[in-house]
Amino acid sequence: MNTPLPMGLMAILQYVLSAVPLRKTQRNFLTVLFSVFLAVPGRLNVLNLSRYAACSESTIRRWLHRSDPGAIPWGAVHRATVSTAIESGLISPLCVLAIDASFHRKSGQHTAHLGSFWNGCAARTERGIEQSCCALIDVQHRQAFTVDVRQTRTGSEAPSRLEQAADQLDDVLLDLRTVPRLDLAAVVADGNYAKESMVETVTGHGLPFISRFPRNANLKYLYTGEHPRRRGRPKKFDGRVDFSDLQRFDLVSETSTERVWTQVVWSVQWAREVRAVVIQQVGKKGQVTGYAVLFSTAVTMPAHEVMALYRSRFEIELIFRDAKQFLGSQDVQLRSQPGIEAHWNVVLLTMNLCRLEALRAAEGGQNLVFSLEDMKRRAYNALLAQVILSKLDLSARFEELEHLPSSPLNFGLKAA
Template identity: 30%
Template sequence: MKKINSAFNKAMSFVSARIDQVSEFTKPQKKFLKWIIEIWVMLPVRHNFLNVYRYSNGQYSEKSLRNQFERKIDFPALSDSVFSPLKEKECIVAFDPSFIKKSGKKTYGKGYYWSGKDGQTLPGLEISSLALVDVSDETAYSLEAVQPPAGLKDGKQMEHYVNIIGQNKDRILKYTKYVAADAYFMKTGFIEPLLKMGIQVVTRMRQDADLKYLHKGPQKSGKGRNRIFDGKVDVKNIDKRRWEVCYQDEDVCAYESVVWCVSLKRIVKVVYLKYKKTDSYSILLSTDTELGGEKVLQYYRLRFQIEFLLRDAKQYTGLEECQARSQTKLYNHFNLSLMAVSLMKLTCWATQQNKSQIPFSMRRIKTWYYNKYITETIFSNLGIDVRPVKVCF
């Protein structure tokens, strides 16, 4: 049956062409990925091997699906192929761990992890997600999601997070040198290793951050070390004479300054946000002192786009529905769920001329692919050819 030349079918043609360009994939993997991505987006039920088989129209058996997921898929290589046009645009990388509900005793990585939604530590899994954020489009695309082994203590857990970024260092630096992370990562054990990689960090500081002004006046003559600091920053009541306004709207006024961070033992760029309605404040930090204060604020706000990516994957592409237990199958399932959302966002929304007026809707895309599947299945079973008939005069 001839396929309708719609934007959605053009999207799958683009994805298919990009998969063919990935030399790390074997021919069976390329064939499988071209097929599974559309099925994964369309699937209206829980995303497990049995349900995928039921909607496969006999192309893959349940055992074949399990065998395909047992071979690790190089998703970072796929992201290199698919998102390569973004190298010409302004981007940052967002990093965020996410809690995944999972029962069972034999599942790889099962342990107790912090759930931000529930506000407590719960039994389950965790994935550490790296996402590429397009600054102009204000949207995130998945690069890779990796599980930590169970039972890691806090120090080892931070080392695991750093290793994930280190393994993707060359890939990240092709797009940007900035990584945005939430306040949990305002730690020396996270920031110092990234700086050695050539990566700058944008994050949020504690409310009681220990900061010192840098001395910019004349130095005294005679022996002794030159004066470095010029008093401590009172974060509850900053000296506005030493700060510059970098951004202002009806809700917040942002001030920027270059100061000394005691915990990191280095000079940093700090953006102080004063909220007008509540009279509260937040403190943002950038390890790049040359980065403008308004950019620091913009980059940190864009960090939240990774939350929308994770939300859509949980709601529409089965991020929390994996019934497998092995490390490789879990890795493939999590990354396929995130990549499916990213591919649909890139091909079906980001290419539109009026995208600023049309919000991205994964639900709409999923509904279209499901309707397409039902229509093609009905006509195929009835043996009806729906191709248009040429009439010659």
């Protein structure tokens, strides 16, 4: 039986925190911080937050910089939001885990792990910091919840970027085993993560890995004919795959703009069988104008399922967009790695809570119209109304604003 969620962001926050073993001081700090975080206009840095929150700038900095056992267990809080969404029936238990990285501009000579990273918006390498994020995506309605975020480390002693991503995935997959009722279908990532270390990490947990091959991928057809009676090892391969000639692939579907082909092939790089799915873009005259090659390590997975799960990965890009545009993901003015990661966790936890509230109001993801900009504007209206009413000694009448026909708390919201 589904558990109903309470109404309002702060009520949902308290409900989520009740499932996490926190100290009283940790719970109080999170309550104070999130009571104003969504409502703060302008840059969402520590100095600006201290102007609205009931705590000083030094208190916020001290909490965000903590890396001792008394620090906020952000991962446990993120997983509690996912558990809440599943137990309340707002999302389906069937999810995929997506991993991707996002570039953040950052200046200064003392910022931890400052380096050169790929900026997809500018299509070039720039100096800054990189965020590596893991998110659970509901397969049915494509609702995404962040479960882990880390900063990519630089320096001669740091592991490679892909090794760090593989270690992060390993930790996250172990932690997700504690989430009740969660049914993880696969791990999805873009083509930059299609490397042996990632494949071995995911398949080591008994899960399929879905990603994208480069166009020059070294794949071979599997030999399915009769083996001649001769000395030596039986024939295993039957030529290299040429993506310009797909006669030996099975045609799955065809429309006026797209053809989908699939075949089980051998990956020379990883020495394993994979399900390859070739998606051809077709022009007006029937000519092939481009193609993409997806793959799944689960060879029995149907081609349409590989496509659907891979396309759901795009929801993590919307997390990055909303975090930067509306929640100040790039406004971090902390220099240590724990501080930077704590700022990102605050941002992404706020987004998780906002999505929970939006799902509750829409009674599920099927009818959801999720606008983080509108939720931020409404939170500011509510904060301003609370301040004005408190100055007039009318705080007890704040609840009446929710039920007024004029809806003053919705002032400035966009029409859905």
